[in-house]
Amino acid sequence: MEKKHIDWANLGFGYIPTEKRFVANYKNGAWEDGQLTSDATVTITECAGVLQYAQTCFEGMKAYTTQDGRIVTFRPDLNAARMEASCKRLEMPVFPQERFVDAVVRTVEANEAYVPPYGSGATLYIRPYMFGSDAVIGVKPANEYQFRVFVTPVGPYFKGGVKPLTIRVCDFDRAAPHGTGHIKAGLNYAMSLYAIMDAHRQGFDENMYLDAATRTYVEETGGANFLFITKDNKVVTPKSDSILPSITRRSLLTVARDYLGLPVEERPVAFSEVADFAECGLCGTAAVISPVGKIVDHGKEICLPSGMNEMGPVTKKLYDTLTGIQMGRIEAPEGWLRVIR
Numbered sequence: 001m002e003k004k005h006i007d008w009a010n011l012g013f014g015y016i017p018t019e020k021r022f023v024a025n026y027k028n029g030a031w032e033d034g035q036l037t038s039d040a041t042v043t044i045t046e047c048a049g050v051l052q053y054a055q056t057c058f059e060g061m062k063a064y065t066t067q068d069g070r071i072v073t074f075r076p077d078l079n080a081a082r083m084e085a086s087c088k089r090l091e092m093p094v095f096p097q098e099r100f101v102d103a104v105v106r107t108v109e110a111n112e113a114y115v116p117p118y119g120s121g122a123t124l125y126i127r128p129y130m131f132g133s134d135a136v137i138g139v140k141p142a143n144e145y146q147f148r149v150f151v152t153p154v155g156p157y158f159k160g161g162v163k164p165l166t167i168r169v170c171d172f173d174r175a176a177p178h179g180t181g182h183i184k185a186g187l188n189y190a191m192s193l194y195a196i197m198d199a200h201r202q203g204f205d206e207n208m209y210l211d212a213a214t215r216t217y218v219e220e221t222g223g224a225n226f227l228f229i230t231k232d233n234k235v236v237t238p239k240s241d242s243i244l245p246s247i248t249r250r251s252l253l254t255v256a257r258d259y260l261g262l263p264v265e266e267r268p269v270a271f272s273e274v275a276d277f278a279e280c281g282l283c284g285t286a287a288v289i290s291p292v293g294k295i296v297d298h299g300k301e302i303c304l305p306s307g308m309n310e311m312g313p314v315t316k317k318l319y320d321t322l323t324g325i326q327m328g329r330i331e332a333p334e335g336w337l338r339v340i341r
Ligand SMILES: Cc1ncc(COP(=O)(O)O)c(C=O)c1O
Pocket: 060, 220, 221, 222, 223, 224, 225, 244, 245, 246, 247, 248, 249, 283, 284, 285, 286
């Protein structure tokens, strides 16, 4: 299939409508089969559950062209499982996991011309999502839902080279204990917008959220989990019931242990420990790992030894290995790559 004429290397992270998207409706207690459509718009009642009470959740994942020209997605089964968890917590019907993966595969296949070529640095971002679509005026779950998947090509994350981030300890909370921080609900992101815009206004790239109950443990940022490297090369990541279980972070722990032979620890990480770490990174689908160079706690600066010019050496190895797996340059663990074509 002939690729679209897109300047892949200079694409940003924005929405570019492609030819096809997948839509399935839930009515009378059952999901219809669903289909691909060219219609990029959604028409719903003014009183839809999603519009009134934010009953919506989503996923984010990517398709890649590998070195040998295959089109693959990375661990879509984990996105399917996470979306099931999100739906259950939001009283939404689950779109069955195998059908979720099938809908993702069909949507990518139908938009093959938009999958960026190997080596361009660009990728195809995939956005599955679901929302309450019928009218609710009393506060209760909707009776009808729509599940959709669209894709959009996105540019290389580190355009013009890697720049370590400066982040701040945030005075706002992202997630309450026993709340919804562990699921990918739209509401978590709506309430983070003020905090991130405020961080930007103050000159910071991101927010480090601490646990809401005691403000002593590291949680995550608005869109990525933390990974720390100790001075003796141990990989440490915060464990908490109120952070989103990042698929990238879970994969990086396996890479650290099984590919790089590094000890890994998933445990509560006190903020007071952070100044002792050698490297810090933010992990998520968008960047795989973005290095953090400086953490500012109300004027007090913690400067990571890895500095403000490059990724730390262990972070770089983790990054190179995982991206190598995703791009087919390094053999993937069984089941990690779902080959689409
Ligand atoms: C709050 C939050 N944490 C972490 C992540 C990273 O998760 P993943 O690696 O599955 O993209 C994301 C992005 O999806 C996120 O929104």
